[in-house]
Amino acid sequence: MxxxxxxxxxxxxxxxxxxxxxxxxxxxxxxxxxxxxxxxxxxxxxxxxxxxxxxxxxxxxxxxxxxIPDVEFQPSGDVVGVDMGLSRPAVCSHNRFFGKRRWKEIERRYFRLRRSLQRKGTRSAKRHLRKLAGKVNRFRRDCDHVLSRRIVDSVQPGTVIVVENLVDIRTRTKQRGRESRRRLHSWSFARLRSFLAYKAAAKGCKVVGVDPRHTSQMCSRCGHVHRRNRRSQSRFLCRACGFELNADLNAARNIARKYLASGGMPAAGGPLSTGLACQPAQAG
Ligand SMILES: [Zn+2]
Known part of the structure; x- marks a missing residue:
């Protein structure tokens, strides 16, 4: 303690x-x-x-x-979308990839260990479980700090950082592939977002949220939406225009685009707020 x-x-x-x-x-x-x-x-x-x-x-x-005092937000016009990706923990629309692939492997290992301890159910297994929970929590927290720091360091003051409002994604059962894709990092989303928000505010940037629907199925070039546009976890190929891109990067570009399409032009005192108060989504 x-x-x-x-x-x-x-x-x-x-x-x-x-x-x-x-x-x-x-x-x-x-x-x-x-x-x-x-x-x-x-x-x-x-x-x-x-x-x-x-x-x-x-x-x-x-x-x-x-x-520390916040730096006043003076919009530069830069808008960066962030996708909590599959291939990498965070992928940004300005072509930057953050976090380590092996984080997800560590996460899976913790998950398997926890499951086997839960099955045992003995007193010593329970003690181990409690220790493990603390360890997992520290690991995730560290990851969130690293990710949010890297993202904020990669943008200029005055940038709007756009993330998905993922709070309700777990209540949706339809998008199965996406659902399981989310599960691995849904743990950290609210905390990551709050870390992002205060680090962004200290740099004169702000964080806003958009509706997460279709961001992974939409073509960031022509806007065509189709479930089979996303060919695999890592590859996006548009069935309408043939555009091909890393799937998480395509999603990150859609996230930035949604913010711009929602009329959230990065003007001072604009309609979107900073921080954890998520703006409900206008689809673009
Ligand atoms: Zn297309």
Missing amino acids: PIRYDARTYALRAAKGYVSLASVAGRLKVPFALDPHTQGILGQAVGFDSADMIHRKGRFWLHIVVT
Whole structure:
């Protein structure tokens, strides 16, 4: 279990390279190391909140909650669609692929292990299950941080980042292939989106959602929709115009296009809002 500190029990002296922590033996001055990215964030921080001390694999980590001012969103006209892909965890309409293929393999391995532990049902199996749940959760969280960071780093300030509103996708049973395709990463979607939203806001970008229907079956060149346009998990081939593309990239382009078609022109004070409040979808 992490130890929680607050403003009275810890004080960060980033410039001097140590943190002062209250302990049963009085105040401790603990030196720490920072990576350049964290250093940058601390430099912008205008407020410090609670901090959690975590011990993991022989190292101590201090997770600090800081407040950094958002950069005002000034639309540049750039719109980037993000598809939570099959071939890669995230594929963006500006031709960038993020995340590692092996993440999904790790996820499948966890899934199989969990299932076999559940079948056993013994007390020690239950203990293992609890440990495993914590491990899986940390792994997913790390993936979400990496993905959202990479995506935001790849765009310029003023960009609208468009994602699918996937909250209700699981209630739909029709699109079977897509349904199972989603299952592997549906776990992370709300969290990934919230990570994306605050990282985007700190860079002067914003995140909006669109209706996910047909994004994987529509041709991003001619707009033709057909179930068999998507030939396989990785290949899109349009039956009407012959356009061929990586299937996730085609979907990402459709996601960006939907936002533009919905009239969500990236104007200040436009109809679409940032953050987790999803805008219900106007199909384009
Ligand atoms: Zn086409």
